[in-house]
Amino acid sequence: MSSRETKIEVDDKLPAVRMIREFDAPPSKVFRAYTDPELFAQWVGPHYLTTRIDIWDCRTGGEYRYVSSHADEEYGFRGTFHEVRPAELIVQTFSFEGYPDGVTLERMVLEELPGGRTRLTGTALCDSFESRDGLVQSGMEVGVNEGYEKLDTLLGTLP
Amino acid sequence: MAAAEKDDLSNIFAALADPTRRDIVMRLCDRDATVTELAEPYDVSVQAISKHLKVLENAGIVTRGKEAQTRPVHLDTKVFDMMTLWIERYRRAAEARFQRLDALLAQMDDHVSPMPPPKLVRTNPNPDEDHNE
Numbered sequence: 001m002s003s004r005e006t007k008i009e010v011d012d013k014l015p016a017v018r019m020i021r022e023f024d025a026p027p028s029k030v031f032r033a034y035t036d037p038e039l040f041a042q043w044v045g046p047h048y049l050t051t052r053i054d055i056w057d058c059r060t061g062g063e064y065r066y067v068s069s070h071a072d073e074e075y076g077f078r079g080t081f082h083e084v085r086p087a088e089l090i091v092q093t094f095s096f097e098g099y100p101d102g103v104t105l106e107r108m109v110l111e112e113l114p115g116g117r118t119r120l121t122g123t124a125l126c127d128s129f130e131s132r133d134g135l136v137q138s139g140m141e142v143g144v145n146e147g148y149e150k151l152d153t154l155l156g157t158l159p
Numbered sequence: 160m161a162a163a164e165k166d167d168l169s170n171i172f173a174a175l176a177d178p179t180r181r182d183i184v185m186r187l188c189d190r191d192a193t194v195t196e197l198a199e200p201y202d203v204s205v206q207a208i209s210k211h212l213k214v215l216e217n218a219g220i221v222t223r224g225k226e227a228q229t230r231p232v233h234l235d236t237k238v239f240d241m242m243t244l245w246i247e248r249y250r251r252a253a254e255a256r257f258q259r260l261d262a263l264l265a266q267m268d269d270h271v272s273p274m275p276p277p278k279l280v281r282t283n284p285n286p287d288e289d290h291n292e
Contacts, residue, residue, distance in 0.1 A: 006254040008246055017249070021257050025264040028273040033260055036275035039267075043259040056280035087273040137245045 015132035016125045023118045027087045027110040030118045034090060034108065041066070049075075060084050064092075079103070094124070102131050168247040174218035179203070180211050184220060187234035191224070197232060 009018040023030050033039045037056040045051045045068045055065040058081055065078035076097035083091040087110060094104045105125040110118050126132035175181055183197055198208040212232060215221040224231040 006250055006257055008250040008253065010246055019250075019253050021253070023257075023261065023264060025267075026269070029264055029267055029269065029271055030260075031273035032267070032271045032275065033263055035273065037280055038275075039263060043256065043263050046255065046259075053280055054282050058274070059277075084274075133245075136249045138249075 010132075010136065014125065015127070015129045016123055017132060017136060018121065018123045020122075021120050022113065023120065024116075025118060026116050027112050027118045030110055030120060031087045031090075035084070035086075037066075044068075057081070058084060102127060104131075104135070168244065170218040171220060171244070172247075174214050174220055177211065177214075179208075180215055183208075183211060183215065183232075184234065187221065187232060191231040191233045193229045193231055 005021075007020045009020070010016075011018065033043065035058045037053040037058070041051040041053050044066075049068040049070050052067045052069070053064075054067055054076075055063055055078070057063055060081060060083050062081045062084075063078070064081065065076065068075045068077070077094065078097065079093035079095055081090065081092050082105075083089060089110070090106075090108045092106050092108075094106050095102060104127070106122065107125070108120065108122045110120055113119050124132075124135065126135055175184070179201060186192065186197065194205060194209055194212065197212070198205040201208065212221065212223075216223065220235060222233050222235050224233060
């Protein structure tokens, strides 16, 4: 696996999932793609979901809400930006409106690498092992995960 | 920390990408079966089913018994660690998302500021008033 491909670590002591990925771009650029709502909406969801930014106040103490939709189905996500440190760190809460009692604490750290590159480490700390495992099992995209729909059906029936 | 074994899982996903093989695996959940029994409901030759079984065997999903005549096919559930499969699927979804980000980064100006210009986005401040009667 090359150093640029996403690595996933599932913590065995905390209900956390970590992802590590390198980018061929400096930290300020990667950070901008997270903080700018017009840019964020372009890459966060797969092509079969349309993302609409409803509320976006990306600074320490601000809130956000966005809606991903497919045909008649809408999925709302919201939270607060607990800490925003330009080109370095974003700590935010994340909640899916379909399950408002659950909340995940997400921490995204950017490190500058030589050659104008960046390492991103994103940690999602869930509120239970059950919800963490549910997050991993959801395959990240809410609703149909293209190409894996049939695999889901199969895996759901296996012992 | 657990990490996915990439090559093994690629083989498993490739093996399960075919609908006939998926169906065969589902049937093996109930009980072992011979090639003849497995081939019976499908509209293809026994040889074609044998080829499918070879793919499943190579991926470690099934094993073949030693009884010379029947060589029953058995689903190897030890290999099928569910959580490992979920992690790999999650990883692939994350990687797909980051590749979309790669494409966007390639189009962006190199010298952008890490923060966008300050602009509070708040559509629908009162959704109830959105549709006036």
